[in-house]
Amino acid sequence: MSDLRILFVHAHPDDESIETGATMAKYAAEGAYVCLVTCTRGEEGEIIPADLRHMSGDELGEYRAGELARACAALGVTDHRYLGGAGRWRDSGMMGTAPNDDPRCFWRADLDEATAELVRIVREVRPQVIVTYDDNGFYGHPDHIQAYRVAWRAFERAGDASYGEDEPWAPSRFYATAIPLSALEAEVGRGPFERVGSVGEFGFGVPDEQVTTCVEGGPHLLAKVAAMRAHATQITVAPPYYALSNDVGVPILDAEYYTLLAGEPGIPGQDGREAGLADPVA
Numbered sequence: 001m002s003d004l005r006i007l008f009v010h011a012h013p014d015d016e017s018i019e020t021g022a023t024m025a026k027y028a029a030e031g032a033y034v035c036l037v038t039c040t041r042g043e044e045g046e047i048i049p050a051d052l053r054h055m056s057g058d059e060l061g062e063y064r065a066g067e068l069a070r071a072c073a074a075l076g077v078t079d080h081r082y083l084g085g086a087g088r089w090r091d092s093g094m095m096g097t098a099p100n101d102d103p104r105c106f107w108r109a110d111l112d113e114a115t116a117e118l119v120r121i122v123r124e125v126r127p128q129v130i131v132t133y134d135d136n137g138f139y140g141h142p143d144h145i146q147a148y149r150v151a152w153r154a155f156e157r158a159g160d161a162s163y164g165e166d167e168p169w170a171p172s173r174f175y176a177t178a179i180p181l182s183a184l185e186a187e188v189g190r191g192p193f194e195r196v197g198s199v200g201e202f203g204f205g206v207p208d209e210q211v212t213t214c215v216e217g218g219p220h221l222l223a224k225v226a227a228m229r230a231h232a233t234q235i236t237v238a239p240p241y242y243a244l245s246n247d248v249g250v251p252i253l254d255a256e257y258y259t260l261l262a263g264e265p266g267i268p269g270q271d272g273r274e275a276g277l278a279d280p281v282a
Helices: 015-029 057-075 111-125 142-157 181-185 218-230
Strands: 005-010 033-038 079-082 129-132 173-178 213-216 236-238 241-243 255-262
Touching (some): 005 015, 015 033, 015 057, 015 213, 015 218, 015 255, 057 079, 057 218, 111 142, 218 236
Parallel strands (some): 005 033, 005 129, 033 079, 129 173
8 A cells, every 4th residue: 555645636527537547547556545636527518429419518517527437436536526516616618718707617716715625625635746737727728727726826835834724734746747749749640530730730738858757557548548438428539549529639648747846856767757756755
């Protein structure tokens, strides 16, 4: 049994499986305590199966909650929570769309309130490591950007004894999800879905030098794929590729990458990157 405790903060159901599924499955299988916090129920997601497109936003949120439960089971994750409780904040939709103006959406959440909710979880779970997105939310979605803002503020404040009433806890490391551009370049023009003509068309990815950490997920790739299949309203899976509602093919990578934004780096592997999320600090 590992002493490592990791808190993953994601915006919607399916983000956890697409971006960090193999990592979550790996550490759960190794006996680490893995906690997933999801900030919305994904009410604004575009529904892929035609026979499910009749659902309203609230109905979709409830349906996606079931998908998320099945995904967590596939990954071996037993501690999942919605930030502020299920339905506290709604999916904001893509940047610049009408749902951004809904006062209930996560993009418009009061940062102090949302941070306080996450600090309470951090102090209960007592993770050494927090994982979320970078300040661009990985690809610019408002809920991803807000998840980063809330997670970063919670990382800074959870160890402050003057903040809140719970016993303080200071996580040691803060990671953002990342995919090196080189991993995407190899997939340009390939796969069974609509093919991109250049790496820029994927709409995400960072220069290789920004990636500090690699989690080799090969032994847990089947669990990741099973978790992605659980999100059938949002993802079409055809290994080694998947597609969202835009039908653009994206590789299902057998490694997951991160950028260490705060904390001391672990021992580098052969490629110069941390070979996994760094060992916990006592």
